[in-house]
Amino acid sequence: xxxxxSTQQLSYIANQASDARVNIELETxxxxxxxxxxxxxxxxxxxxxxxxxGEQVVSxxxxxxxxxxxxxxxxxxxxxxxxxxxxxxIDWLGSFANEVPFIxxxxxxxxxxxxxxxxxxxxxxFELSRIANVVLFLGDMAVQLGATTPVFYAFRDREFxxxxxxxxxxxxxHPNFDRIGxxxxxxxxxxxxxxxxxxxxxxxxxxxxxxLVVGNEIFQTRTRGIGIIPADxxxxxxLSGANIRSSGxxxxxxxxxxxxxxHDQLDWKVWxxxxxxxxxxxxxxxxxxxxxxxMVGQILDGIPSGPIMxxxxxxxxxxxxxxxxxxxxxxxVMGYYIVSKGDLVPYRVKIRSAxxxxxxxxPWVLKGVYxxxxxxxxxxLYFILGDIDR
Amino acid sequence: MSSPDTNxxxxxxxxxxxxxxxxxxxxxEAFVASIKQDLGSGFIDSHIDxxxxxxxxxxxxxxxxxxxxxxxKHGMNFFNFLSxxxxxxxxxxxxxxxxxxxxxxxxxxxxEMEWGVAGGEKRFQLLAxxxxxxxxxxxxxxxxxxxxxxxxxxWTPVYPGANWHEREVMEMFGISFKNHPNMVNxxxxxxxxxxxxxxxxxxxxxxxxxxxxxxxxxxxPGENDDETxxxxxxx
Numbered sequence: 356x357x358x359x360x361s362t363q364q365l366s367y368i369a370n371q372a373s374d375a376r377v378n379i380e381l382e383t384x385x386x387x388x389x390x391x392x393x394x395x396x397x398x399x400x401x402x403x404x405x406x407x408x409g410e411q412v413v414s415x416x417x418x419x420x421x422x423x424x425x426x427x428x429x430x431x432x433x434x435x436x437x438x439x440x441x442x443x444x445i446d447w448l449g450s451f452a453n454e455v456p457f458i459x460x461x462x463x464x465x466x467x468x469x470x471x472x473x474x475x476x477x478x479x480x481f482e483l484s485r486i487a488n489v490v491l492f493l494g495d496m497a498v499q500l501g502a503t504t505p506v507f508y509a510f511r512d513r514e515f516x517x518x519x520x521x522x523x524x525x526x527x528x529h530p531n532f533d534r535i536g537x538x539x540x541x542x543x544x545x546x547x548x549x550x551x552x553x554x555x556x557x558x559x560x561x562x563x564x565x566x567l568v569v570g571n572e573i574f575q576t577r578t579r580g581i582g583i584i585p586a587d588x589x590x591x592x593x594l595s596g597a598n599i600r601s602s603g604x605x606x607x608x609x610x611x612x613x614x615x616x617x618h619d620q621l622d623w624k625v626w627x628x629x630x631x632x633x634x635x636x637x638x639x640x641x642x643x644x645x646x647x648x649x650m651v652g653q654i655l656d657g658i659p660s661g662p663i664m665x666x667x668x669x670x671x672x673x674x675x676x677x678x679x680x681x682x683x684x685x686x687x688v689m690g691y692y693i694v695s696k697g698d699l700v701p702y703r704v705k706i707r708s709a710x711x712x713x714x715x716x717x718p719w720v721l722k723g724v725y726x727x728x729x730x731x732x733x734x735x736l737y738f739i740l741g742d743i744d745r
Numbered sequence: 746m747s748s749p750d751t752n753x754x755x756x757x758x759x760x761x762x763x764x765x766x767x768x769x770x771x772x773x774e775a776f777v778a779s780i781k782q783d784l785g786s787g788f789i790d791s792h793i794d795x796x797x798x799x800x801x802x803x804x805x806x807x808x809x810x811x812x813x814x815x816x817x818k819h820g821m822n823f824f825n826f827l828s829x830x831x832x833x834x835x836x837x838x839x840x841x842x843x844x845x846x847x848x849x850x851x852x853x854x855x856x857e858m859e860w861g862v863a864g865g866e867k868r869f870q871l872l873a874x875x876x877x878x879x880x881x882x883x884x885x886x887x888x889x890x891x892x893x894x895x896x897x898x899x900w901t902p903v904y905p906g907a908n909w910h911e912r913e914v915m916e917m918f919g920i921s922f923k924n925h926p927n928m929v930n931x932x933x934x935x936x937x938x939x940x941x942x943x944x945x946x947x948x949x950x951x952x953x954x955x956x957x958x959x960x961x962x963x964x965x966p967g968e969n970d971d972e973t974x975x976x977x978x979x980x
Binding site: 419420423425427428429431432463587588590591592593595604606611612675676677678679681688690692694696702703705707711712715716719744 | 797798800822823824825826828830831835859861862872874878879881883885903904905906908909917930931932933934941942946948
């Protein structure tokens with residue numbers, strides 16, 4: 356108790372001192388800057404009210420709700436199979452990954468398990484949507500720091516991944532492909548070889564990014580040591596995914612969670628970085644794309660044959676109960692808490708989306724940084740507005 | 746299909762195999778017992794899904810105390826989410842075939858509330874989840890709240906990430922938090938009236954339009970429908 360109180364007191368004094376220093380050193384009038392709602396660094400419409408003193412941020416307050424669609428309310432009047440259509444739109448760059456935890460939670464309540472082949476294909480699509488999502492980040496962060504070329508490479512190579520997702524599911528962005536008890540369709544003919552070719556492309560894309568961006572001196576100067584998030588602060592704010600792994604926390608639900616997907620049967624590695632700065636977040640994501648490519652390659656070699664749907668009733672009624680299932684989505688930990696009362700529709704669904712927690716740290720991390728660093732920190736935290744506003 | 750035929754049959758057989766004996770989850774049993782001892786009368790009920798998950802229900806007064814114990818003694822330093830559940834039986838969205846939600850004559854259909862895992866007593870229940878990334882164990886917490894516009898201690902001193910979640914709960918359910926640093930609406934405009942996630946808040950689109958999905962049902966050209974088509978041919 357004592358130690359906690361004294362830490363709080365110390366941090367309070369430190370904050371006061373830094374504020375005072377800013378005010379004494381530069382006798383300037385404060386200025387309020389509206390970042391957004393239409394800033395390209397925000398992947399949607401996030402508005403951040405930044406209070407500035409000179410070039411330094413005194414306080415930053417994000418304003419959300421420009422895209423709030425009320426999914427938690429809407430799920431209460433939709434049947435379970437209809438809900439996947441909605442949750443597809445939460446993180447629109449990695450849509451398939453959004454459906455998986457919801458379906459897994461419903462399967463747990465119904466005590467259904469998908470057949471092995473369905474689980475392997477699910478995992479393949481899960482990782483492909485991660486690649487599609489994070490590849491865009493790798494180019495996009497560079498463009499926000501002023502390098503225009505990488506984003507064109509990113510859009511070019513992401514298209515090949517989306518084509519593969521489309522040829523299985525029929526949807527580039529919103530597959531709506533996962534079903535309770537399995538998946539909708541089997542793989543099309545020739546898909547496995549085509550996907551292997553795409554993986555080679557993504558591998559060379561990663562090499563390109565390593566040369567162009569990670570090795571770039573300007574990029575390093577603008578990201579190294581900028582926006583450092585210590586591990587304990589990040590955890591208390593609920594940061595997850597690559598954001599927390601780049602603060603040195605070795606925690607990945609694909610390895611540790613182990614529900615419904617087959618990551619434990621694959622040979623891969625969880626990457627962490629001790630620094631916790633913007634550069635670390637970029638670097639960890641770059642390694643994760645490589646690991647995902649490795650995983651998809653192993654899945655393509657090892658998909659078992661068999662059925663793709665378990666036996667489920669045509670009209671799905673989920674027995675009463677509550678379940679929470681979370682998976683390691685492209686943006687971080689995403690989970691669904693489902694309360695069922697035995698109806699056709701869920702009684703209540705709490706959607707735990709990754710970006711909501713990831714962005715909630717911005718008032719803390721932006722305090723005291725300089726204006727150009729705001730952009731590089733926001734870009735490195737990597738959020739998607741649909742994932743914040745739900 | 747170029748899919749190598751590995752041991753698919755074996756995996757399926759394993760998953761179907763029924764487990765006769767009830768599994769006893771020693772890790773979670775010990776965890777619940779420890780919390781029970783620390784909280785004393787603040788602890789009400791618990792539920793364990795062996796090897797999967799654990800629920801703990803505490804009193805409204807012990808809400809902040811529980812967070813402190815979990816954070817300090819059990820290493821639950823990852824904040825997952827904080828939300829609430831309204832257990833009032835909802836008159837909305839129950840009939841899939843109904844053209845619109847017809848509220849007026851069936852508000853009093855069900856008056857008795859039914860609670861979920863770990864029980865309940867009141868209409869509003871707080872729901873939160875925290876996680877220990879090292880031991881890789883999470884816990885779901887619940888607390889019954891007194892009254893129609895309840896007030897409860899904020900979690901922000903322990904988990905700063907609860908800040909936005911509590912603001913969301915405030916606007917969506919009308920539950921306010923004592924000592925919260927910034928208790929204003931998060932998503933909704935300031936002048937918004939009502940609390941949308943309460944069960945008695947009508948979903949307007951659902952009252953104006955039929956059940957989503959029903960409208961998509963279109964007959965194929967060959968299929969014969971009832972009178973509508975025939976009457977069309979006659980005229």
